[in-house]
Amino acid sequence: MRPERASRWFVTASALFFVAFHVALAVAAPRRVVVTLGLYGFVLHVLFGKAYALVPSYFERTLAWKPGPAVQFPLSAAGTAALALAPLGPPWLRPVGTTLWAGGVGVFLGTLGWTIRGNVTGAATGTGGANAHRAPVDRTANVAVPIALGYLALAAGGALATTVGIVSVRPQQLSHLLAAGTAALFVFGVGFRLFPRFLVAEAPRPVVTVVVATGAVGPALLGFGLFDRGLLLVGGVVEAIAVVGFALSYLCLFLRSERRRVGFYAVLLAVVAGIVGIGLGLAIAVTGRSPALVSAHYRAMLAGFLGLTVVGAAFQFYPPAVGVWPAGDDRAALLSIGLLGGGLGSQIVGLVGQFGWVLSVGTAAGVLGALLYTYVLVAAFARRWNQ
16 A cells, blocks of 8 residues: 555544544543544544655655555554543453554554664755755754654553553543644644645744754653643643744744645644643643633644644645535635634633533534535545545
């Protein structure tokens, strides 16, 4: 299976998990079900698929083991499904799901690790020609990738060690290692390579350096200091510098660019959601774990910062305009972004302000937005599915 075709399989599975994630929010499913569907299912499946397609070329390499994506896909998909159902099903689901998921992660890490083994720091970027001037920023951005892989390895190892009883790593710690350590770092590293090219604008290297550096340190402080009030606050501040720095960078790129493709608006909403989510996280570190603030925080970061970034990048990689199904076009894509962004805003207002009906409207909008996003995405895939 070619990397790009494998990428489409992962992205399609991710979209289905995205719908399930929003449905779980709408029916008030247990938090572990919601987070597993959103993080392990939606966000990480896109990360796996696009990493196979992008990282080798970004590190001036070719994929070391081409069957890797095909071997990983069923392990990751089945493992995630089992982990999502674990809080509702028999006790054996969690260890089985953890083993399958960690096995998929092992294939992913082994394949990419062997691919970049001679260029671990990313000094060779594959950047040349008309983009040669971007090489310094690309080298800095590449540093984020092996660190993100390290956090993924740490989370998978922690999950397995917890399952067999060697140590006890709490689910919230694993979620922070994966969301902030793996997913957000990939957004920073790959984003600083992709978005300047998409928008035909420049990202200042000092800002990229600060974002990557703080984005590398923050997840460790959050993951290991999650239940230490002081360390949690320090970690929140460090991670805030990374997220806000990335948000301001993207905003500057967007304003400087003359391009206005539909996916760019999703990322614009994503970085705004990231700033809101970071603010909510700092409020939790200062005031304590209010259930409403915790729920608003993880929705802002998972459905907002990470989720809408994924949606925007997906619409850029797979333009809605090439869709072959009825109404699978830019207008439908823009409507899905509006439903997802507006729904998320309503959910946060409903949770923080304790307006039940606003929360219900927001979750319903989220479900509709996720369904429409999936439809538009698959409509774009239909033209080249057999390629």
